[in-house]
Amino acid sequence: MTDLALGAKAADRERILRFLQNYGVYLGVAVLLLLNIALTPHFLSAENFRTQAVQVAPVLIVALGMALAIGSEGVDLSVGSVMALSTSLLSLYLGYGTWIAVIVAVIGGAVIGIANGSLIAFIGVQPIVATLALMVAGRGLALVLLPQLKDVHDPTMASLGSGAVLGIPYLVLIAAALALLVAFVVRRTTFGRQLLAIGDSRPAARLAGLPVRRVLILVYVCSGALAAIAGVLATARLTASDPTSLGNLMELSAITAVVVGGTPLSGGRVRIGGTVAGAVLIQLLTATLIKHDLPPSWTQIAQAVVIILAVYAARERGKR
């Protein structure tokens, strides 16, 4: 590819840039996989792949909701707090039955989404500020409901967290199913098309008579509900509710996955396949650094660099 770029004309260079923008994330995943297979001992085992996949599942689910928000030219910073709120609600309602607790937790996330969406759609507050307010208030609410870590002793939750079908963990199956569902919603439903139209140009969408407010609220309800599901699954895996630290910096990981996956921050386009690959890329990056005994702080620095590179690549394409 370097030979090509050196001898190529501007058009070719643009094509390569566009290719990198669209498929760079898959390339990154492939490179990291190959590097790990070559350099990391015991990397190539079913057990290791299962561990990595289980760890990526909650991040991916949150990132799916984030992709919808970003596609509508918004962002949802409250997702980490929604995870905390969902784990608190889950613990409080487990006495009434596992599934009732799960439903309450997901409804809690959806309600935060309604609050976010209403601030954005009806009042006209910028998404970053509206969701920032809910990010603080949501974490506070989670801690009011459940002030400290509480172990979860529930057989259904335990099997949800560690069970598997045909060797594939439930967590991974659920994440994959949700990814397919969201991809279907974006590509094949009216809601999906309207959301992309609004992300492209809100005034144009309004002039075209689209129900802008309803769609925006629904976007943040989806994001809240998905984050709450991620909170339930993370609780099931950890067999404990920890509202203090669950979901910390999750908004960052989710935004990274979406942006690295090729969804532009300017809205109007959502790439679910890229988002999945983006989440896997971050997970592989973290795992690689940890497996080679580099301190966790390096992961943060590496993630920051990856975010900037991805956004920079997207910019090159937008400018041309």
Next chain:
Amino acid sequence: MKPSDDEPTGASRSERVSALAQQHGALVTLVVAVIAASASFDTFLTGDNLENMAVSSAFLAVVALGMTFVIITGGIDLSVGSLFALGGVLAAWGSQYGTAVALLLPLAVCGLIGLVNGLLIARSRLAPFIVTLAAMLGARGILLSITDEGSKTYLVDKDSFFATLGQGKVFGIGAPVWITLVLFVAGAVVLRRSRFGQYVYAVGGNEDAAALMGAPVARTKVTVYTISGLCAGLAGALNAAWLVSGVTILGSGMELEAISAVVIGGTLLTGGFGFISGSLVGVLLLKVIQNVINQIGSLDSAYQQVVSGAFLALVVIAQTWLGRRRRVL
């Protein structure tokens, strides 16, 4: 642009009321909150409590000062919390080599990160929130890697001149409070009286128009993010001098407090309109509310978060509503 130029002559009465509410609403709320708090708690209007509130407000105020410049240009800086913590740790480490190192090292490093933020935003045209979000993550990573993953705490020598900057008193008022007041006066003069200040308002008001007028848009943006980084680093250094140690866990959530203070103070998040003095009032209001919540006692920090989040939402709703009213009328 500037609030004084903003009112057309012959503005209608309700328009003027809205404008007044937007400009001085925070001050009125602050006065009411102080009166209510002093009536409810005997412990509120004591010298110790006021002194404590003033000093603890000082650090946030310095961060909010830099944030005000950024927000008036229509941007946002989410990295200030991490830079605050990083500045504190660098200052505590540097204090063993003297006060100059303790102050210059955090200013250099945090200013540089701010400069990089500004360059990426202004020259490469990346979204401010994503760039500063990455800087928040990166700066926290640097902080953790120079403190053995957060396990090592650097102490400041209690008898050094640097510690005096944090703990000393002039006329019975803590040194950080004086430093903060001087910085705010300087900031207000720069914003209102200098050409750079005019550019800051112009860029936030309408970037394209500012460029056509000949304002150096990119340079202005780079400068405001550098100022924000410098302010966060300095605030962290002063805080380390006050605590006589560099605490690694500080600063998370501080970006939100700073943004809230600026917005509460009447600066519009859409850019082009705002005041330095309002941000100071915003910080004081946040601290008074926190103090009241602490005095009630039964309310713990979790309620504090709920209240400050709800408060930010309320202020933004009020601002949007007042702004819309003015535009419609």
